Amino acid sequence: MESNGGDAFRILEEIETLKAAKSDIEHRIANLQVQIGGVAVEEMTDSILCPPISTNDAGFGHGLSPEMVYRYSRQLLLPSFGVKGQSNLLKSSILVVGAGGLGSPALLYLAACGVGRLGIVDHDDVELNNMHRQIIHTEAYIGQSKVKSAAAACRAINSTIDIVEHREALRTSNALEIVRKYDIVIDATDNLPSRYMISDCCVVLGKPLVSGAALGLEGQLTVYNHIGSPCYRCLFPTPPPTSACQRCSDSGVLGVVPGVIGCLQALEAIKIASAIGEPLSGRMLLFDALSARIRIVKIRGRSLHCEVCGENAAFTEQMFQDFDYEKFTQSPLTPLPLKLKLLPENVRISAKEYKERVVKGEAHVLVDVRPEHHFKIVSLPKSLNIPLSSLEGKLPEISSALKEEEKCNGPTSSPGASLYVICRRGNDSQRAVQLLHKMGFTSAQDIIGGLESWARDVDPNFPIY
Amino acid sequence: MQLTLEFGGGLELLCQSVKIHKVNVDLQAGKEKLTMRDLLSWVRTNLIKERPEMFMKGESVRPGVLVLINDCDWELSGQLDTTLVEKDVIVFISTLHGG
Numbered sequence: 001m002e003s004n005g006g007d008a009f010r011i012l013e014e015i016e017t018l019k020a021a022k023s024d025i026e027h028r029i030a031n032l033q034v035q036i037g038g039v040a041v042e043e044m045t046d047s048i049l050c051p052p053i054s055t056n057d058a059g060f061g062h063g064l065s066p067e068m069v070y071r072y073s074r075q076l077l078l079p080s081f082g083v084k085g086q087s088n089l090l091k092s093s094i095l096v097v098g099a100g101g102l103g104s105p106a107l108l109y110l111a112a113c114g115v116g117r118l119g120i121v122d123h124d125d126v127e128l129n130n131m132h133r134q135i136i137h138t139e140a141y142i143g144q145s146k147v148k149s150a151a152a153a154c155r156a157i158n159s160t161i162d163i164v165e166h167r168e169a170l171r172t173s174n175a176l177e178i179v180r181k182y183d184i185v186i187d188a189t190d191n192l193p194s195r196y197m198i199s200d201c202c203v204v205l206g207k208p209l210v211s212g213a214a215l216g217l218e219g220q221l222t223v224y225n226h227i228g229s230p231c232y233r234c235l236f237p238t239p240p241p242t243s244a245c246q247r248c249s250d251s252g253v254l255g256v257v258p259g260v261i262g263c264l265q266a267l268e269a270i271k272i273a274s275a276i277g278e279p280l281s282g283r284m285l286l287f288d289a290l291s292a293r294i295r296i297v298k299i300r301g302r303s304l305h306c307e308v309c310g311e312n313a314a315f316t317e318q319m320f321q322d323f324d325y326e327k328f329t330q331s332p333l334t335p336l337p338l339k340l341k342l343l344p345e346n347v348r349i350s351a352k353e354y355k356e357r358v359v360k361g362e363a364h365v366l367v368d369v370r371p372e373h374h375f376k377i378v379s380l381p382k383s384l385n386i387p388l389s390s391l392e393g394k395l396p397e398i399s400s401a402l403k404e405e406e407k408c409n410g411p412t413s414s415p416g417a418s419l420y421v422i423c424r425r426g427n428d429s430q431r432a433v434q435l436l437h438k439m440g441f442t443s444a445q446d447i448i449g450g451l452e453s454w455a456r457d458v459d460p461n462f463p464i465y
Numbered sequence: 466m467q468l469t470l471e472f473g474g475g476l477e478l479l480c481q482s483v484k485i486h487k488v489n490v491d492l493q494a495g496k497e498k499l500t501m502r503d504l505l506s507w508v509r510t511n512l513i514k515e516r517p518e519m520f521m522k523g524e525s526v527r528p529g530v531l532v533l534i535n536d537c538d539w540e541l542s543g544q545l546d547t548t549l550v551e552k553d554v555i556v557f558i559s560t561l562h563g564g
Contacts, residue, residue, distance in 0.1 A: 246563065286473065
């Protein structure tokens with residue numbers, strides 16, 4: 001069995017290698033045919049155009065093989081797209097940065113429509129909580145590289161195009177080298193420093209940037225650095241405060257919302273690559289899913305004073321490589337959940353210790369300071385939900401809960417009921433304990449790591465989200 | 466002066482999660498026109514219910530907020546000095562980074 005598996009693997013690998021070589025040769029043939037075809041058509045402009053009847057695609061004057069004609073026929077039938085648009089597309093290369101909620105639909109459509117070379121950059125692995133929006137991935141790929149998964153999906157749709165896998169995070173050290181190989185870049189990332197970095201890189205290398213973003217029930221889309229449109233820095237010269245940067249993992253997102261924006265990103269990239277229509281340059285599309293409203297607004301042009309693309313800007317490749325985007329935006333390129341440490345050890349207990357105290361029957365009140373809609377997803381038994389934002393006004397509720405608890409347990413030798421505070425990951429609970437201490441609840445203690453550590457260390461069946 | 470103000474990209478959370486506000490803003494005594502500078506200070510006083518620093522910085526909006534007057538970037542009409550007229554629609558939108 002072992003050796004059979006090995007053989008099969010080798011054969012599959014060889015098939016992949018041959019397929020890649022085949023697609024490369026086909027690409028080169030198509031390019032040469034386009035060159036010959038162009039000449040032939042020009043020579044025949046005055047006579048009746050009548051290409052020789054042949055099963056060889058060299059004769060059709062557009063470089064598309066019979067198989068390509070059939071595959072892309074529904075696009076070729078569009079007068080405004082036609083063979084010219086298709087052959088432009090086949091000659092183009094597009095880089096998609098991020099194989100997540102935006103990148104998933106963008107990649108599927110770009111592979112399907114016949115972009116000549118399609119690059120995918122991502123450093124992440126597929127997780128179960130990605131599946132609702134990152135529709136390119138399937139359950140079989142959970143735990144594996146997103147790039148590997150996305151590339152396999154793209155190849156399954158269209159084996160005739162070149163799919164390039166970049167299984168790494170885009171950084172200043174590798175961005176120039178990667179982006180240089182492509183004509184158009186799609187920003188499908190999920191964080192602020194990456195957005196500045198990709199925009200600057202596209203300015204330095206002169207590439208159009210199709211930028212999309214989505215969060216919650218809203219999306220935004222525009223084309224930067226293309227025929228007079230601004231770059232990301234022209235629009236946002238100063239980064240917003242980190243407190244204004246919400247993430248899908250904290251604020252939530254309805255899967256179809258990045259889906260809509262990702263599809264529109266593919267559309268804009270296709271328009272630029274095939275040289276049809278009017279790109280969304282100098283305009284921005286704002287999508288509000290709840291009210292079913294799409295608004296397209298006019299934005300400023302390229303700023304003469306922009307530090308990167310302005311008239312007197314001298315932002316070089318070297319300056320790009322030396323620029324610290326994490327410092328500039330005060331946020332990390334590959335964000336990890338925040339882990340605050342605001343409290344001394346003696347007012348914090350682990351989830352396991354809390355469990356032991358519950359088992360011992362210790363008189364206590366557990367305050368859960370998460371927002372109400374989080375509390376509705378899951379909560380610990382008998383916990384009292386008082387969101388952090390309204391904690392200050394609801395202190396009397398805590399006082400009466402403590403009194404009630406003491407009454408129930410009768411007069412004992414212990415100094416009254418304890419007060420514990422919990423949240424999702426253990427950050428807000430520390431903020432809450434700080435506030436409670438200040439307001440006179442000096443016995444308040446924080447449960448370290450919140451419900452996530454409860455699920456990890458105490459109850460593996462407790463849902464995490 | 467009748468104006469429509471819209472908040473998006475999360476800014477609506479600062480005004481009780483209401484996105485669209487039809488408002489009536491009076492000219493300040495002795496002034497003949499209403500500028501965006503006047504409107505921002507009016508919004509800060511009358512609509513922003515929490516964390517005003519998430520909306521404003523100094524007398525303008527904080528970095529990362531786009532201001533659109535009748536679907537047009539306020540950068541093109543003079544930013545804070547833009548003069549508003551009856552029935553103008555002003556959109557404040559926070560840039561999104563998620564994906």
